Amino acid sequence: MAKRQTRYVCQSCGRITPAYMGKCPKCGEFGTMKEEVMVAETAVTAKNPRALRQPASHPLRLADVTADGFERLALPLAEFARVLGGGIVPGSLVLVGGDPGIGKSTLLLDVAALVANLHGPTLYISGEESARQIKMRADRLGVQAKELFLVTETNLNVMLTHINEVKPVMVIVDSIQTTYVEDKTSSPGSVSQVRECAGRFQELAKTAVSPLSWWDT
């Protein structure tokens, strides 16, 4: 039987406390501490193939590491490329933030189409829009890209399956707020879910593109 443990996470600042508190000891907000049930690590690993897989990393001699794989992917979208330091760095994870309705999804669809046309398969995962809705938006933008793949998904493990199938050069997840992992009892968009999902994407980004090969294909 898995040992169950409870902790409380502030939905505002992420502070974790072992007992419930009406006021967050860090940010001082009231009523933000939400209960979270943690399943003991052993219970998760037994069912979790991530823990059983072969290590994706292996030590290399400095002399054997080529910098070729870290060349930035060119992007003919000057301002966006400039924000990223001149292009997209393979193996990197970029968080695009901003107020609702300012056009993040539209900008990212545009970026996805450019990358798909220039560099190869690109996967756009939406948690809110159906593929048909995205297609309609793409049509309005005049976006065309043969190598752009669309899927509506919010489950992180299913996303990883799709990523493994498409083997894209870039993945766009819209958004991290709607993404969730099954083995967390907290709801999507909560601090712990966002932290966990971002951590897994970071891990994927680092391991999927090694300095020596692209997607190991």
Ligand SMILES: [Zn+2]
């Ligand atoms: Zn707080």
